[in-house]
Amino acid sequence: MKEIDWDKLGFDAYRTRTVIVSHFKDGKWSPIEKTETFSFTFDPFAQVFHYAISCFEGLKAFTQKDGRKVMFRPDENAARLQRTARYLGLPVPTKEMFIEMCKECVLNNLEFLPPYGHQASMYIRPLLVGMHPQMQLVPYPEAIFAVMCAPVGSYYGEHLRSFAGVIPGNYDRAAPKGSGSYKIGANYASTFEPYKIAHEQGYTELLYLNSQTREYIDEFGSSNFFAIEGNKYITPLSDSVLPSITNKSLQQVAKDFGMEVEKRKIPVGELSEFEEAAACGTAVVITPMSHIDIKPVLEEPEVSASYRFFDDGEVGPACQKLYKQITGIQFGELPDAHGWCYEI
Numbered sequence: 001m002k003e004i005d006w007d008k009l010g011f012d013a014y015r016t017r018t019v020i021v022s023h024f025k026d027g028k029w030s031p032i033e034k035t036e037t038f039s040f041t042f043d044p045f046a047q048v049f050h051y052a053i054s055c056f057e058g059l060k061a062f063t064q065k066d067g068r069k070v071m072f073r074p075d076e077n078a079a080r081l082q083r084t085a086r087y088l089g090l091p092v093p094t095k096e097m098f099i100e101m102c103k104e105c106v107l108n109n110l111e112f113l114p115p116y117g118h119q120a121s122m123y124i125r126p127l128l129v130g131m132h133p134q135m136q137l138v139p140y141p142e143a144i145f146a147v148m149c150a151p152v153g154s155y156y157g158e159h160l161r162s163f164a165g166v167i168p169g170n171y172d173r174a175a176p177k178g179s180g181s182y183k184i185g186a187n188y189a190s191t192f193e194p195y196k197i198a199h200e201q202g203y204t205e206l207l208y209l210n211s212q213t214r215e216y217i218d219e220f221g222s223s224n225f226f227a228i229e230g231n232k233y234i235t236p237l238s239d240s241v242l243p244s245i246t247n248k249s250l251q252q253v254a255k256d257f258g259m260e261v262e263k264r265k266i267p268v269g270e271l272s273e274f275e276e277a278a279a280c281g282t283a284v285v286i287t288p289m290s291h292i293d294i295k296p297v298l299e300e301p302e303v304s305a306s307y308r309f310f311d312d313g314e315v316g317p318a319c320q321k322l323y324k325q326i327t328g329i330q331f332g333e334l335p336d337a338h339g340w341c342y343e344i
């Protein structure tokens with residue numbers, strides 16, 4: 001195995017060794033298999049290719065300060081995958097099976113689990129897809145559930161940095177009463193093109209509004225939104241956003257710090273009142289925003305409003321403190337008061 005520079009990891013589909021797999025067929029899950037071939041065989045008519053019957057999860061494993069190996073809140077990811085699987089009409093893995101397969105994935109790829117001290121971790125990616133060959137638009141109980149992993153870096157190194165975000169006036173992420181709150185592959189497909197355009201313009205994040213009235217903040221393309229105003233942690237209440245486990249954890253940590261947590265509709269104009277605004281998710285925990293622009297048409301130069309929180313790169317004290325607390329718990333540097341770390 002090529003030696004890994006733990007300090008230089010990005011967030012890439014790094015090829016590790018073993019993928020853990022179970023097939024659902026004839027009404028039951030097969031015993032867990034381990035494969036090192038990194039390839040699956042699919043019928044060309046498989047549901048996943050034609051109708052995007054595909055969903056996934058994302059969670060992390062860490063080597064802690066005292067050497068313990070843990071996963072962060074895998075029970076929450078298991079419950080979210082179950083909810084998504086039901087939505088897609090896919091067979092639903094049990095929580096025990098989900099956690100066991102994630103654990104096996106880490107244990108069978110231990111040489112890729114970053115050691116403590118590099119701000120790095122192992123990203124675990126459970127994937128559930130419809131395998132049945134068919135043309136009809138009906139669910140069918142045949143699926144593959146696979147868990148793979150990749151070592152990933154912290155993105156920031158030691159210090160958080162802020163980035164620019166943009167609200168694209170001519171793109172939506174989720175339809176009202178649609179699939180926005182489920183972790184299905186199709187939700188991400190429609191963000192690829194606007195992300196490409198936004199990145200070319202120097203924006204790191206796309207912030208989407210509620211698509212029905214475009215009055216309220218929903219979430220970023222791959223993370224939830226939260227803001228800080230005085231002693232308040234404010235995050236959107238919306239049926240169309242993914243229930244983020246990082247956001248849920250941050251809300252608890254904010255309460256532990258004595259902050260008030262508000263989950264409510266956030267009119268986009270309220271951005272002018274916030275002291276800090278940020279994206280949050282498993283991959284990077286917190287991505288603070290330096291500023292957020294509104295562009296009526298993403299491809300055009302016009303910026304109709306711009307909300308600045310900090311100079312580029314600069315970060316506010318609340319984001320700093322919340323980030324330190326979550327990563328401190330994950331790396332076993334701070335007490336895990338809520339029992340979030342599941343020892344492998």
Ligand SMILES: Cc1ncc(COP(=O)(O)O)c(C=O)c1O
Binds near residue numbers: 058246
């Ligand atoms: C659309 C979207 N929202 C929010 C999140 C954050 O969820 P979590 O904190 O569970 O990773 C993600 C994934 O990271 C996501 O893809």
